[in-house]
Amino acid sequence: MKCLITVTLILLSFLSAQESIIYWNSLSTSVKVDVPIAEDETLEGGRVQIRVSFDGGDNFKDLGQPFPIEGGDLSDLKEILIPRQDFVSLDGYSEGGTAQFIAEIWDRAGNSVVGTVSDSVLTIDETIPVLNEVTVTSTNVQNNSLAKPDDMLTLTITASEGINMPVVEINGDEFPATGEGNSWKVENVFEDEDDGLVTFSIDFKDYAQNPGTVVTATSDESKVAYDGTAPELDNIRLYSKNSYDQTLAVKGDSIFLDFMASETLFTINVTLNGNEISQLTKTELQYRYLHVLTEKDAEGSIPFTIDYNDLAGNSGEQVLETSDGSEVLFDMTPPATFKVESVGSSTKKSKSAAPVEAGKPSSSKGQTALPAFFTGTTLIIAVAVTGVLFLLMVLSWWKIFSKANQAGWKVLVPFLNLIVLTKILNKPIWWMVIYLILPVGHILVSLQLAKFFGKKIIFAVGMILLPFVFYPLLAFSKAQIAEPAAAPE
16 A cells, blocks of 8 residues: 555656746745645545755755645645745745755554655745836937937836846836846837826836835936927017117117027027027026127118027927017118208397297296197186186085075185084084095085985085086075084084
8 A cells, every 4th residue: 555655646746747946935925735645545534744855855854733634635635734934934944045845644544655855846035126226218319318209218127136027107107128137128209298207117026926115216316307398489579779769770780689488498599680699698588699780781671580499309480570570670771962952140139139939939038938728818718717616616605504594605704614514514613624624525515415405325426526516506406404403512
């Protein structure tokens, strides 16, 4: 029987013999060993002991406790799981080492047989992989930390040990990596991404399936920013330093071209009247260019062109016109020749007989001439209208005092008229000070009189804004006081 079991074990081992390496990693929780159990009823109730060797098969040590053989295990592979702690606590267990396994089987009577060493070798690798070097760069010819459409991004990865192909995401999209061992690379051509800093994540495991920490930053702080937006110019203005007119210029005048860019520019080529001109000043995104006109410049409206690109190499649309329609006309042609006509002499006359120039009013020394619109007729009309309005207001107030049972002549006496008004409106006498304040006094008197005579607020507004109309209406209409007002004590 023992010979049969031995032969069976050897045969099964031979049939399934295929040398393989299995890893024990940081995530492993138990050692799984499959032991073939023959179809032998005497084995039911027996036991299996797993042994392990860390020195190439020279010495084997018991791994855990013996496992009982049950009826269902006969003529099958018995799966035995040894807890992690039982395995890693054995002498000889070490990082990078290997473990070989063998098993001994006992039947119920105590007869035993030792199988041959398993072809499977368990390699111990619990070291967590790390990425020693992660760099990112672009093929942008102006700046490899920037990228524009059609530029290529290259992400280079160097690990501390051999790793499986890492899972790499760039700006949220997954990209395949090329390489082997501990060196990998990911390339991506930019097409229609969003502007901004390129983000990435690298998820990786070593051959033993030990997972490394996800990496989202480079080791050398290298970064790439994508810029797919072309620059734009605004507030483009062309003007001259001509003393008489900034839209005109003569030989020797300076021509200025000002504009503002939407972002920092890398190259700017400006031509003005066919001349390539250099930058004069730059303040943040505000640029100014200067050209001094010479006889070599062509006369007429001065043309210009602006060609430019940003730091990433995006080219802006060529500019040929100003934003505000401004232009400068270069004129080197002097006026037509002419000859002075008649020449005579003049005699200075006395001041008293000084003639009055046509269209100019005469004025005596020390007197200020009136403006042209203050003619005699206009002045008379203005005085007449003012007098009529003044008389109309006096009569209106006379009538209002009379309706309030006060003598109308009191309107003509300064300060007395205010004292009487405070009595009519039933206000303390010190209110006369408020009535003297313009325009507050006028507004308060109008509101109080309208209420005193039972008028609505709209009538009071009319008295405020059009006193020459509404005061006479109040005075000469049939309006009477709403209720008698008693003078304050």
